[in-house]
């Protein structure tokens with residue numbers, strides 16, 4: 001999970017250009033609704049914050065369909081294909097900002113175009129995401145409490161460990177993930193982050209990935225423990241992993257949370273890592 005630099009576009013100019021690129025019948029329909037769209041563009045900053053409590057502009061189905069059709073101009077071979085490419089290229093290491101894990105492959109309408117057709121081709125409403133997050137988010141606007149998804153362009157996550165992993169060493173090594181609310185931090189951003197985390201099922205996703213990661217690196221942990229300082233050496237290596245991942249993917253990456261939690265867990269570093277594999281590692 002990380003924030004993106006907002007696209008720097010003249011969105012109203014883009015809309016006017018889009019209208020000129022449509023078939024004459026759509027152009028005429030769009031001109032009839034352009035004043036409402038212009039006002040809605042100005043209002044976007046307010047609209048995105050509490051989408052479940054606001055309504056879209058009042059227009060006919062024909063006008064709605066014409067507005068939604070503007071997004072087709074982003075397809076291969078169409079006039080706004082370059083803008084799609086530019087928006088997708090902003091993703092950090094090609095990773096989805098909503099989960100921070102999978103590769104981006106599509107543009108998500110932060111305010112769904114089925115509900116807000118006026119924002120179907122507004123650059124600030126188009127977030128590069130992975131197909132999984134796009135699908136899980138669907139047309140959801142938020143919940144009754146006013147919580148919503150985190151907006152990758154507008155919501156800047158504070159430089160704090162908000163995604164944390166809990167490691168338990170028992171008959172095996174168990175890892176779970178959650179959103180941590182720093183004490184005294186009453187920012188609604190954390191409420192939204194909790195909603196975002198739950199609705200996108202990120203906990204389940206990260207737990208599954210953590211299992212693969214740990215079992216795949218069991219030999220490395222054995223080697224480090226045996227040859228580079230035992231418990232403290234292993235903890236140091238895990239900390240370096242966390243720092244390295246942080247530089248690459250940002251503080252609230254699941255790997256950062258995982259390696260920080262492992263490095264701080266004495267049960268894991270002293271002997272728990274041996275539970276990850278039944279093999280005899282002879283280093």
Ligand SMILES: [Zn+2]
Pocket residue numbers: 096097098099100101102129130131132133134
């Ligand atoms: Zn994603």
